[in-house]
Amino acid sequence: MKVLIVGGGIGGLTAAVAFHQRGRQVEVLERAPAFTEIGAGISLQPNGLRALDTLGIGAHLRSGPPADPPAGIRRANGRWLIRNDVDDLKRRFGQWVTVHRAALVDLLRAAVPAQALRPGTEVHEVRPDGTVHHNGGTSTADLVVGADGVHSTTRRSL
Template sequence: MPQRAATIVGGGIGGLAAAIALHRRGWRVEVLERATEFTELGAGISLWPNALHALEVLGLAGSVRALGAVEATGGVRDRRGRWLSRTDNAELARRFGHPLVVLHRADLLRTLTEALPAGSLRSGSEVSAVREDRRCLVVDHRRGESRPDLVVGADGLRSAVRRALWPDAAGPRYAGYTAWRMVTEPLAEPPSEGAATWGRGARLGYTA
């Protein structure tokens, strides 16, 4: 039986995780990413137990946990710093088998890319169209075209796959929120726990 082929459009966390899962099931995969390299521009990310369970299925939970830190406690404060709610992350681990882990998104993305064959990662491959040709899906991209058995659209809010196959689907709508994310240099006295502070019309979150 010939090896089945999958084209994943989008080289973010979701697209790479899908590619790893298919690759480990024996599929030949390619990941098309429009950027010139596979990298992550975000800041930190919190991985809750369900995410670590998914990484465990992919065989990567241990590697990811080693790159991050377990956040022992956290919660929500009001604008004066008073606790509104607290989270016992030890209880999360007891009930669901994994703790809450925080790490840099770039470290997570690097772990995912390293789990795939180098030849399957195709940066600079922006997709221009997804079309049907004799009951076969064809993906047109900057490097040519692909005719896989399966196409996975993991290319974000302004998905080219969605636009091509479901042109009437509603796209993203700005709801008036703006977010700034950052990573600081190590602090002399880092906070002992993470928290989100809710104020009037604004929220601030941090983790060590």
């Protein structure tokens, strides 16, 4: 089974790792010229870490500094909308961690075969039959995963 993943960010690379580990042939089409992440840190909640544990990546992320769950949410005027019991959240669900987004992308990218990564590939159209038209030609797959963000070409096409 061949899986085409449109988008090489955290979501697309995580899907690629999962499919690859289950013996599927994967190809990740990323519009950017390289598989990198912009931004600073990302806070991973315990359920996200457990998902990454299934891919063998969670333990590496836990080796970094721990983070606390959010203390709550404030209104625009600064008053609390909701306040969390941070210690109770950690006790009930586990530890949060904070990692640099680029470090997470690097871990995920390293778990996918290099030949499966196609940076600089801008997708123009995705068809229901698994055909994907892009600036490098046409690719076909048994399954297409749209992980191409808020302005998704995959979603717009289908």
